[in-house]
Amino acid sequence: xxxxxxxxxxxxxxxxxxxxxxxxxxxxxxxxxxxxxxxxxxxxxxxxxxxxxxxxxxxxxxxxxxxxxxxxxxxxxxxxxxxxxxxxxxxxxxxxxxxxxxxxxxxxxxxxxxx
Amino acid sequence: xxxxxxxxxxxxxxxxxxxxxxxxxxxxxxxxxxxxxxxxxxxxxxxxxxxxxxxxxxxxxxxxxxxxxxxxxxxxxxxxxxxxxxxxxxxxxxxxxxxxxxxxxxxxxxxxxx
Numbered sequence: 001x002x003x004x005x006x007x008x009x010x011x012x013x014x015x016x017x018x019x020x021x022x023x024x025x026x027x028x029x030x031x032x033x034x035x036x037x038x039x040x041x042x043x044x045x046x047x048x049x050x051x052x053x054x055x056x057x058x059x060x061x062x063x064x065x066x067x068x069x070x071x072x073x074x075x076x077x078x079x080x081x082x083x084x085x086x087x088x089x090x091x092x093x094x095x096x097x098x099x100x101x102x103x104x105x106x107x108x109x110x111x112x113x114x115x
Numbered sequence: 116x117x118x119x120x121x122x123x124x125x126x127x128x129x130x131x132x133x134x135x136x137x138x139x140x141x142x143x144x145x146x147x148x149x150x151x152x153x154x155x156x157x158x159x160x161x162x163x164x165x166x167x168x169x170x171x172x173x174x175x176x177x178x179x180x181x182x183x184x185x186x187x188x189x190x191x192x193x194x195x196x197x198x199x200x201x202x203x204x205x206x207x208x209x210x211x212x213x214x215x216x217x218x219x220x221x222x223x224x225x226x227x228x229x
Binding site: 003004031033035040041042043044045048056091093097099100101102103104106107108109 | 119121124147149151158159160161164166205207209210211215216217218219220221222
């Protein structure tokens, strides 16, 4: 089965510019996560979708970050405007969403560098 | 606030040495526990998980982990490491309730010398 797809794999922008990341989860997976992983740290949940509804966005910096999941499938995460501290790997993961013990399947991530 | 602590950020071992990576979490209720691994150049993937039953769980590639409820711990072990175990290991906790929020530890980077 196809895994979680993310694009782009790498992105370099200057501060105050905007950037968008795309994620296509595993087919049939209802739950989709966006994580931010800063160098030397573990993944930090930014937002979680169940189908196309937001379940948790408590750690999403809403003044500059936004995310959507149209039709309950693909998702985009946007940063506008970017700051230096946004440099990180942005991971997308998906699960069936039925149980807390479900395995999360991760994509390759997008490495963002903000100059 | 809930958190997950991994005690060792970097571990260097020789092949055939035994491995134990510590993980503690702070949450008083029922949790689901995971170890994920990221091999060089690869995606994060599941190593093993625990939600109930036998507190000693076995995962892929000879790894096992023991859940000790009284210590809020879920330590990862392997009796004899191989060079191919060089990777970064993340402990994670999924909380019950709507949404199943997951909290990751900071990770432990393991390097195994051939």
